[in-house]
Amino acid sequence: MTLDWTTAPADAAAHFARRLAVETDVSDVHAALESGTPGFVLLDSRSAEAWAQGHVPGAVHLPGRDIATRAEELDRSVPVVTYCWGPGCDGATRAALALAQRGFRVREMIGGFEYWAREGLPVETDGGVYRAAPDPLTAPAGISCGC
DSSP states (O other), rough: OOOOOOOOOOHHHHHHHHHHHHHHEHHHHHHHHHHOOOOOOOEEEEEEHHHOOOTTTTTTTTTTHHHHHHHGGGGGOHHHHEOOOOTTOOOOHHHHHHHHHTTTTEEEEEEEHHHHTTTOOOOOTTTTOOOOOOOOOTTTGGGOOOO
């Protein structure tokens, strides 16, 4: 297979700008949360069982299947960042879509909870908050990718 290189640079730029307008990553979310004034609500759209296994400290739990009936529990004036398991799951995308359709400003945290935990960021369970060692494939030598 040969790659098609016929997309105009302006079309590619518009595509990537649209993605950056609706996506964020775990590093940026973590930095915003650490600032103390993130300017958004972090929403975990996974099941109750997944939430209990561990979640981002300070996140709000609202399973994707419940957004239609419970979205009004959220403050519409505050932007929302959604996350689900990880790159192999589109739950955060579906949650973000459902919220956007209801008039919420929303972004999706790409990488999801999987990459949050793999980067050694804080994880909360009923037993408290802990940090696992970073996975060297996602956080080489415990540093950021430098992007």
